[in-house]
Structures are given as structure tokens and as C-alpha cells.
Amino acid sequence: MKASNSEITSPMSAGGDAPLNPPRRRLRRRLGETAQGSSKLPDLLAQVSMDSHEPITRQIFRALRQAIFMGEMAPGTPLSEKEVSDMFHVSRQPVREAFIKLVEAGVLQVLPQRGTFVKRISPRRVREGRFIREAIETAVARKAAQHITDEQLKQLADNLRDQRIAAKANDTAAFLALDEKFHFTIAQTIDCGAAWEAIQDIKAQMDRVRYLSLPDDSPLDHLIKQHAKILGALRAHDPDAAEAAMRGHLREILVTLGPIVARNPAWFEVDERETVPLSE
Incomplete structure (x- = not known):
């Protein structure tokens, strides 16, 4: 069958x-x-x-x-x-x-x-994944600001419009799909498929937390404003601003992780802290 x-x-x-x-x-x-x-x-x-x-x-x-x-x-x-x-x-x-x-x-x-x-979610693996993802995606955003085309900017603007529609409908699953596509589209602008593949390999634990965080700990409107800031920097072809906007966006999970773990303890492993803090 x-x-x-x-x-x-x-x-x-x-x-x-x-x-x-x-x-x-x-x-x-x-x-x-x-x-x-x-x-x-x-x-x-x-x-x-x-x-x-x-x-x-x-x-x-x-x-x-x-x-x-x-x-x-x-x-x-x-x-x-x-x-x-x-x-x-x-x-x-x-x-x-x-x-x-x-x-x-x-x-x-x-x-x-x-x-x-x-498996339960590992808070340490979440922080490790974010640390590596930030290193890659801020570099991608910086390069994208220098090479992004008008057509690619339009794709991101259309995506942002659809994010607002999903948020208004409180459709968190659709919003997260659009969020994923937003980051994927930026990665495409630099024609480096290996960068996106590397991100996929290390962000599994982050993705699980993202679903738990909406909409209580990460209001959709707040995330949309962060995406709009990234898009604005790309549209201005400003590498420094694009890097800073992407870094701020990816560090959102450091703010929400603690409250999410406290509210859903059965979903998480006992936290194992790093010798060198990755959240600083």
C-alpha cells in the first residue's frame, strides 16, 4: 500500500x-x-x-x-x-x-x-547550538548585506508580510515555518549551501525550544520586529547593522530558555553548565 x-x-x-x-x-x-x-x-x-x-x-x-x-x-x-x-x-x-x-x-x-x-531537551546543547549558529548566521548576514539582490529583498519582504498574517491568526506553526524560510532565504543570497546545512545539523535542540517558547515567552510581534530590523539592514546594504541585528535575534533564546525550563521541567534534562559560559 x-x-x-x-x-x-x-x-x-x-x-x-x-x-x-x-x-x-x-x-x-x-x-x-x-x-x-x-x-x-x-x-x-x-x-x-x-x-x-x-x-x-x-x-x-x-x-x-x-x-x-x-x-x-x-x-x-x-x-x-x-x-x-x-x-x-x-x-x-x-x-x-x-x-x-x-x-x-x-x-x-x-x-x-x-x-x-x-529524548529530553538538553539546555546545554541548546546553548551550544545557538553559539555555533550565531557564528555562522552573523557571517552570512554580513555577506548578504553586500550581495543581496532586489528580488531577494522582495522575497524577504513578502515573507515578513506572511509572518504578520500568521501572527494575526495566532497560527504559530505557520509562523515558525515562515521564520525558517526567512533565515533560509538569507542564507541563499550568498550561494553557500554548506552554511545552511551546517546550521541544520546543530540547531535541532534550539528548534524544540522554539516550539515551546511561542507565544508565551517569545511573542510573535516581538520576533517580527527583529526580522524587520534584519531586513532593514539588508535593504540598506549595511553589513555592520545586519550582523548586529542577526546576533540580537539569535540571542533571544538565551532570554527565554530559563523560563521555559522552569515551566516545563519534565521536557528537559538536568542542566550541565559549561566551564566557559556560552551565553555571554
């Missing part, structure tokens, strides 16, 4: 590809759940297509990762190769490969004699 070939609506395609169309639904979170999780998995069949040119392993990886990011599978949720392969109507091999990628991304853990489970 083939999986549905309906449009995939997760914000980011696998492997650092361009973001897909944003999902037109509100973000569903189960913030009150404990870390014990649930054996019932969300129905993700529509997220894959056997007719797609994309390998099925990458589609399964993306569908599971996005469900984890959006809180549809709380920390502690058990995953079995058989259950997931039955859901997607595939053999266990592509599911096993997707699980390995998710373990490498730091969102699944394998406990000997017990099974595979959604």
Missing part, C-alpha cells in the same frame, strides 16, 4: 533543502504531560509519499523529527521500528535508518533492554 502523496507540510525538508509550504494549522502542544510519554503516536502517514523523488528514509526522518519538534511526541514517548514501519507501510530498514539519524540529531535515545524513546 502506498503512502499518501498529499503535500508535505513540515517547515523544513530533510537534508537542508528549501523549506516547504507552511502548515495551515495551529501548533498543538502537550506541555502538561510528564516525561513518561504515550505509546500512541500521531498519524504521520500523510507526511510521506512513495511517488516522491526523495528517499523514503529522509521523508520518515523529517516526519518524525517535526512531530517531536512540535510537541506531538513528548519526551519519554516510546518508538518501535515495527509500529513506525506499520504506520508508513514500509519495511523496517528505512525506519531503522531514520532512527539512527534522529539519535545523531540528539532527539532520540536508545536505552539497552528497554527500547527507543524521545
Whole structure:
């Protein structure tokens, strides 16, 4: 039996590809759940297509990762190769490969004699990811300010308009998809695909916190103002201002991380502080 070939609506395609169309639904979170999780998995069949040119392993990886990011599978949720392969109507091999990628991304853990489970979020990994992402994306923003075209500026302006529409509708899932596309579009302006791929590899824990932060800790209007400041600097072709605006935006998570951990302790590991603070 083939999986549905309906449009995939997760914000980011696998492997650092361009973001897909944003999902037109509100973000569903189960913030009150404990870390014990649930054996019932969300129905993700529509997220894959056997007719797609994309390998099925990458589609399964993306569908599971996005469900984890959006809180549809709380920390502690058990995953079995058989259950997931039955859901997607595939053999266990592509599911096993997707699980390995998710373990490498730091969102699944394998406990000997017990099974595979959604992992708690590591605050330290969040700070590490932000530190590395800031180094890359501020350099990208600086270079983009020097080389961005009128057409690319229009794409960012259109994206910002759609962000305001999503915020007005309180559609946090759509907003986060647009946020992802906003950053991806800036990365495209310097024609360095490796930069975006590197960002994708290190920001998994940050993405999980982003979903938990909206809209209570990071009001959408506040984030839109930060995006507008970045766009303004790019439009002015001002490298210093673009770098500063991007740095300020990416440091937002340092402000929100503490309150999010305090409100959702079951979602986080016990914090392990750095010898050299990465938040300063």
C-alpha cells in the first residue's frame, strides 16, 4: 500500500533543502504531560509519499523529527521500528535508518533492554547550538548585506508580510515555518549551501525550544520586529547593522530558555553548565 502523496507540510525538508509550504494549522502542544510519554503516536502517514523523488528514509526522518519538534511526541514517548514501519507501510530498514539519524540529531535515545524513546531537551546543547549558529548566521548576514539582490529583498519582504498574517491568526506553526524560510532565504543570497546545512545539523535542540517558547515567552510581534530590523539592514546594504541585528535575534533564546525550563521541567534534562559560559 502506498503512502499518501498529499503535500508535505513540515517547515523544513530533510537534508537542508528549501523549506516547504507552511502548515495551515495551529501548533498543538502537550506541555502538561510528564516525561513518561504515550505509546500512541500521531498519524504521520500523510507526511510521506512513495511517488516522491526523495528517499523514503529522509521523508520518515523529517516526519518524525517535526512531530517531536512540535510537541506531538513528548519526551519519554516510546518508538518501535515495527509500529513506525506499520504506520508508513514500509519495511523496517528505512525506519531503522531514520532512527539512527534522529539519535545523531540528539532527539532520540536508545536505552539497552528497554527500547527507543524521545529524548529530553538538553539546555546545554541548546546553548551550544545557538553559539555555533550565531557564528555562522552573523557571517552570512554580513555577506548578504553586500550581495543581496532586489528580488531577494522582495522575497524577504513578502515573507515578513506572511509572518504578520500568521501572527494575526495566532497560527504559530505557520509562523515558525515562515521564520525558517526567512533565515533560509538569507542564507541563499550568498550561494553557500554548506552554511545552511551546517546550521541544520546543530540547531535541532534550539528548534524544540522554539516550539515551546511561542507565544508565551517569545511573542510573535516581538520576533517580527527583529526580522524587520534584519531586513532593514539588508535593504540598506549595511553589513555592520545586519550582523548586529542577526546576533540580537539569535540571542533571544538565551532570554527565554530559563523560563521555559522552569515551566516545563519534565521536557528537559538536568542542566550541565559549561566551564566557559556560552551565553555571554
